[in-house]
Amino acid sequence: MQATTVRFQPYWITQKLKLDTNIITNNTSVLEISKFRCYISNIAFKKNNVVVWQEPNSYHLIDANDTSSYSIKLNMPATLIFDQIHFNIGIDSTTNVSGAMGGDLDPTKGMYWAWNSGYINFKLEGSSPLCTTHNKRFQYHIGGFSIPFNTLQQVDLPVHHTTNINIAIQLDQMVAQIDLEHQNSIMQPGRAAVEFSKKIAGIFRIKL
Amino acid sequence: MLIVISITIYGFSSIDSLIVIPLGWGKPNYDFTKNPLNKETVALGRKIFYDPILSRDSTISCSSCHLSYTAFTHVDHDLSHGINGKIGTRNAPALMNLAWSKSFMWDGAVNHLDMQALAPISHPAEMGNDIENIVAQLQHSASYPNLFKAAFGDTVINGARILKAIAQFELTLISANSKYDQVMRKEPGVHFSTQEENGLLIFRKSCASCHTEPLFTNQQFANNGLAMDTFLKDIGRMKITQNAQDSLCFKIPTLRNIEYSFPYMHDGRFKKLSDVLKHYTSDIQQSSTLSRQLQQPIILSSDQKVDLVAFLLTLTDKSFLYNPIFAYPQK
Numbered sequence: 001m002q003a004t005t006v007r008f009q010p011y012w013i014t015q016k017l018k019l020d021t022n023i024i025t026n027n028t029s030v031l032e033i034s035k036f037r038c039y040i041s042n043i044a045f046k047k048n049n050v051v052v053w054q055e056p057n058s059y060h061l062i063d064a065n066d067t068s069s070y071s072i073k074l075n076m077p078a079t080l081i082f083d084q085i086h087f088n089i090g091i092d093s094t095t096n097v098s099g100a101m102g103g104d105l106d107p108t109k110g111m112y113w114a115w116n117s118g119y120i121n122f123k124l125e126g127s128s129p130l131c132t133t134h135n136k137r138f139q140y141h142i143g144g145f146s147i148p149f150n151t152l153q154q155v156d157l158p159v160h161h162t163t164n165i166n167i168a169i170q171l172d173q174m175v176a177q178i179d180l181e182h183q184n185s186i187m188q189p190g191r192a193a194v195e196f197s198k199k200i201a202g203i204f205r206i207k208l
Numbered sequence: 209m210l211i212v213i214s215i216t217i218y219g220f221s222s223i224d225s226l227i228v229i230p231l232g233w234g235k236p237n238y239d240f241t242k243n244p245l246n247k248e249t250v251a252l253g254r255k256i257f258y259d260p261i262l263s264r265d266s267t268i269s270c271s272s273c274h275l276s277y278t279a280f281t282h283v284d285h286d287l288s289h290g291i292n293g294k295i296g297t298r299n300a301p302a303l304m305n306l307a308w309s310k311s312f313m314w315d316g317a318v319n320h321l322d323m324q325a326l327a328p329i330s331h332p333a334e335m336g337n338d339i340e341n342i343v344a345q346l347q348h349s350a351s352y353p354n355l356f357k358a359a360f361g362d363t364v365i366n367g368a369r370i371l372k373a374i375a376q377f378e379l380t381l382i383s384a385n386s387k388y389d390q391v392m393r394k395e396p397g398v399h400f401s402t403q404e405e406n407g408l409l410i411f412r413k414s415c416a417s418c419h420t421e422p423l424f425t426n427q428q429f430a431n432n433g434l435a436m437d438t439f440l441k442d443i444g445r446m447k448i449t450q451n452a453q454d455s456l457c458f459k460i461p462t463l464r465n466i467e468y469s470f471p472y473m474h475d476g477r478f479k480k481l482s483d484v485l486k487h488y489t490s491d492i493q494q495s496s497t498l499s500r501q502l503q504q505p506i507i508l509s510s511d512q513k514v515d516l517v518a519f520l521l522t523l524t525d526k527s528f529l530y531n532p533i534f535a536y537p538q539k
Contacts, residue, residue, distance in 0.1 A: 099242060099322035100371035107326055108340040108367040114326035116448055117319040149450070190450055 002078035002163065006043065006085070007071045008062050009207065010036055010169040017171060019064050025128075025175070033171065035125035036064040037111060038200075039091050039104070043074065045082035046156065052082055059091065061104040061111065062169075085159045085167075089200050090121025090152040093145040116188060118143055121151055122200055124171070130180040138180055142196050144189025151189070151197035157206050166207040173203045226250065227307065230384035231393070233422055236307035238321055238379060243372045245379065249359035251537070253377030256370065258536050261345055262325075263335035265291050270328070270374070273300040276534045279465035280304065280381065286476030290334035297333075297440050299476035301461060302469040304383040304528065310427045314458045314474040315445045321378060322371045339367045346370065383464050383528035384422075391522070392422070400522065406512070407519025414488075414506045415516075418460045418499070424523065429457040430499040433492035437475055444474070455497050467524045481520060485513050 010017035012033075023031045040062055044054035053076050063069045091105070096118045100107065111120045120143040127136040144151045159165050177199045186192045223229055223236060226245040256262065260269040273288040274280040280303035282288045288300045298314050312318040318327055328334040329342065346352040346365045353363040360369055390398040400408065411419075420426040429445045436442070436456060445454035458474040472478040478487065489508050492498070508516065528534070 097319045099239070099320040100368040100375070102366055102368040106367045107323070107371065108343055110340070112323070112326065114318075114323070114330040116317050117323050146449075 001075050004074045004076055004163050004165065005071050006074060006165045006167065008040060008167050008169055008204075009070055010062075010064055010171050013170075013172045017064055025172070029129050031126060031128045031175065033064075033124065033126040035123060036062075036171065037109075037120075038062050038089055038122040038169075039111065039119065040072070040087050040089065041091055041095075042086070042088045043072070044086040045076070045080060045159075046084040046086055047082045049084070051086070053077065053080055058087075059095070059104050061109055063109075083158060083160075084156050085165060086154070086156050088152055088154050089204070090143070090197075091119040091145070092152060093150070095119075096145040113141075113143065113188075118145055118189065121153075122197070124174065128180045128184075131184040132181070133184050138178075138184040139187060140178075140185070140196060141187045142193050142200070144193050146189070149189045149191070149194055151193050153197055153201040155201045155204050157204065159206060168205050168207040170203045170205060174199060227379065228382070230382070230389070230422070233308065233384070237310050238307040238375075240307075240379075243322065243375060245376050246359065248355070249373050249376045250380055251377075252355045252359045253373035253375065254534075254537050255355065256374050257377050261349070262329055262337060262342060263291050264337045264341075267291055268335050270325070271536065273328075273334075274303050276531075276536075277529055278302075278468045279383070279529060281469045283468070283470070286471050288334070290328075290331065291336045294333040294336075296331070297442060298474050299471065301459075302465060303378060304381050304464060305423055305462065306381065307379050308423055308427075311459070315448050316429060316459055317448050322368075322375045324378075325371055325374045339370065342370060343367060381528075381534060383525040385527045386464065386525040387522040388519075389422075389525070401518065403515045403518040404522050405519075406515040407517070407522075410508065410512050410516045411519050414508070415463075417501050419463050424463040425460045428460055429454065430460055430501070431456040431495065431497040432458070432460075432473075432488075433494075433498055433502050434473060434477070434487070435491075435493045437477070440475055442475065453497060456495065457497060463520060464523045465525055465529065467521050468529060481517050482513070485516065489513070 012023050017033060017036065020032060020034050025031050040060045041058055042054065043058045044051045046052060055074055060072050061069060111123065113120060120141045122142040124140045126138055128138060129136055131138050142151055157167065183192065186196055224240040224245050227240065229236065257270045260266045262269060268291055273282040275283055282300035286299060288296050290296060301314065306321055309321065312321065312324040313327060318324045326339060329337050329339060343365055352365065356365050356369060357363045359373060387398065391400055418426055418430060443455050445457040446452065466481065470479055472484050478484050485508065488506050492502050
């Protein structure tokens with residue numbers, strides 16, 4: 001066995017994400033991100049599109065409030081040969097209907113909806129002058145697992161055999177796809193959450 | 209001795225050592241292998257259920273709106289009140305036989321018994337709290353860490369453990385010893401009166417397709433023809449599914465212990481069973497989502513209504529309502 005570390009690092013363009021800090025965006029306006037969390041689950045490695053190893057009980061909360069959550073240690077066979085890493089962004093439907101769970105899935109993590117059972121897969125909050133809301137806030141709580149509003153996203157990225165895999169989460173690319181002026185809040189499962197979720201997978205990229 | 213009696217009355221269960229499955233009820237929906245009951249955890253759940261520490265200002269416990277003596281509903285309240293006198297929008301449902309329930313809340317918003325308690329805990333018009341805050345409070349209490357140790361093996365308190373403990377207590381709330389049950393089990397000396405017998409036949413013809421025996425609910429959601437309350441404007445399950453076909457649909461509740469679980473309906477609008485029967489026989493509102501079962505009028509004579517109520521009263525289970533192990537835990 002060998003410990004491989006997968007590190008998920010949120011970025012704004014080339015800068016590592018800093019919460020509650022002014023960010024000058026492309027269009028020269030100022031934006032702040034106050035909260036960023038997402039679930040990474042079902043981490044696996046593939047060779048020629050076939051799964052060669054998967055992490056058991058694979059549920060990880062990435063939380064910008066706790067940068068130690070960015071690094072995930074995987075105990076996998078040292079001899080493993082793979083060319084892709086696979087993971088889900090969010091929590092699968094079975095886990096969503098399986099009752100109370102501890103660890104990163106504990107409902108104290110602020111990633112569970114009490115009034116419409118289910119995990120929040122991806123949470124992004126902040127402020128932008130483009131938002132006409134109170135304190136110019138935007139809040140995206142993206143979740144929902146029931147058809148037709150399933151927001152779980154699957155990601156496959158090419159990787160070489162290495163002990164450290166760095167994955168960038170390009171939040172600038174997410175914000176660039178959102179109409180902050182007209183849609184500054186998504187707080188429940190539904191069509192808007194599904195549309196948002198489809199844009200999430202693309203912001204996860206291998207960082208060389 | 210108690211266990212032996214239970215087995216002969218109810219049948220034997222291999223689902224969980226602390227749960228006795230009544231004969232003919234089928235397998236519970238709850239997966240006991242993920243939360244096997246033990247006496248200490250049930251006791252912990254019971255203590256939490258009765259503890260106002262769950263609410264933001266320590267005034268409201270689960271039992272504030274779910275009283276054991278009235279089948280764990282909020283007797284005499286159409287809508288329940290939470291912290292700071294705030295009033296909710298729905299009638300507190302009776303709690304029993306929850307191991308068989310497939311969804312929770314009037315609109316099915318909650319998909320698992322473990323997670324149900326999060327809803328009233330976090331609702332601003334109920335307990336107005338959050339589970340993180342409750343974890344911290346229990347950690348700092350004098351008694352809880354040891355009770356968690358007894359239940360779970362160590363003093364760690366987290367959201368999952370709190371919820372699983374509450375669920376364990378709730379899972380023990382089984383009501384299966386009404387006169388109806390005793391007659392169905394052919395217990396010696398227990399018989400329906402002629403009225404009750406007639407009532408059962410009327411029930412099976414006109415009510416049972418939704419309020420299906422033995423749970424007296426088919427667990428589905430339906431629009432039962434109530435006019436929408438113009439103040440509450442509650443669209444029911446559609447709020448959860450965002451599907452127009454679910455407009456005005458609410459969970460079909462069990463009728464067990466209905467004698468004690470008044471007032472009735474999702475907003476508690478009917479105080480008496482006679483009001484309920486009047487609704488079903490003469491006040492059904494037509495709409496596009498009206499339950500198929502109510503498309504044709506239910507016609508009952510006044511004698512038949514009396515017989516039907518007589519039968520419904522046989523669903524009262526006093527050994528459940530007055531069971532001391534479900535009541536407030538005395539020190």
